[in-house]
Amino acid sequence: MKRIITLALLVLCMLNVQAQCPLKNTAFQDGEKIGYELYFNWKFVWVKAGSAIFLTNKTVHKGQDAFRSYLITRTSKSLDNYFMMRDTLTGVFTTENVPLYYKKSAFEGKKYRKDEVWYDYSGGRVSLTQRYQNPAGQVTSQKHTSDDCIYDMMSLMQRARNMNVDDFKKGQKKYFKMADGDDIDDVFVIYKGKETISMKSGNTKYKCLVFSFMETEGGKDKEIIRFFITDDANHLPVRLDMNLKFGSAKAYMISSSGLKNPNTAKTK
Numbered sequence: 001m002k003r004i005i006t007l008a009l010l011v012l013c014m015l016n017v018q019a020q021c022p023l024k025n026t027a028f029q030d031g032e033k034i035g036y037e038l039y040f041n042w043k044f045v046w047v048k049a050g051s052a053i054f055l056t057n058k059t060v061h062k063g064q065d066a067f068r069s070y071l072i073t074r075t076s077k078s079l080d081n082y083f084m085m086r087d088t089l090t091g092v093f094t095t096e097n098v099p100l101y102y103k104k105s106a107f108e109g110k111k112y113r114k115d116e117v118w119y120d121y122s123g124g125r126v127s128l129t130q131r132y133q134n135p136a137g138q139v140t141s142q143k144h145t146s147d148d149c150i151y152d153m154m155s156l157m158q159r160a161r162n163m164n165v166d167d168f169k170k171g172q173k174k175y176f177k178m179a180d181g182d183d184i185d186d187v188f189v190i191y192k193g194k195e196t197i198s199m200k201s202g203n204t205k206y207k208c209l210v211f212s213f214m215e216t217e218g219g220k221d222k223e224i225i226r227f228f229i230t231d232d233a234n235h236l237p238v239r240l241d242m243n244l245k246f247g248s249a250k251a252y253m254i255s256s257s258g259l260k261n262p263n264t265a266k267t268k
Helices: 002-008 153-160
Strands: 032-042 045-061 064-075 085-094 099-108 111-120 126-133 139-146 173-179 184-198 205-217 220-230 237-244 247-257
Touching: 045 085, 045 247, 064 153, 085 153, 099 153, 153 173, 184 220, 205 237
Parallel strands: none
Antiparallel strands: 032 045, 032 247, 045 064, 064 085, 085 099, 099 111, 111 126, 126 139, 173 184, 184 205, 205 220, 220 237, 237 247
């Protein structure tokens, strides 16, 4: 569930240029806070499953001005009896969205895992140091160097929001690379067009860009999630429709504060 939520926030980040891949930040600022409610479909009934919060603040990383973002996901007390989830993702990246550090601490069920990624840009290429701790406490590490842009969940989330989608065509596919503690995945999204959607209460509507996040499994492309991002300068993910192994789920944005730009996609 946590992985799907984070992937949903990545949607627009798909350029393959020089290794550092700087991109001017126009979408977020210090002090931004976004809240979500999560719902599972349980025997044809939608039940509240938990919450998530996304925070961004200014920081200094090795003497360099930067941003630090957190995504914190928690299951509700009622769901904890069946499956407890306490996950925290941390990303540090430059003011031009170049990733510097990533960590995912995941406590799911009774298992704890940790992923870390460090980035170095010496010589005009990106060099990654990746480290993964499995539930048994065993740690593995590896290094990877590339001429391509490589991101993690957190840096992709924020870079995505700064992309210009004016030239996107319905049905267009975009590909990108995403790293964690022990792997680098090639994934893609499909642009589905524009739609005005209602939130769970029915009292709020947003003009959105619609995307499908796809993975290839057994030689076949499978839609993992369909997500709805505000059609304005903030590019806020306001609704996520998820296909899970054990059913379906939805996430709704319930609050936002500290936004850099006016929320012009809200129509009601």
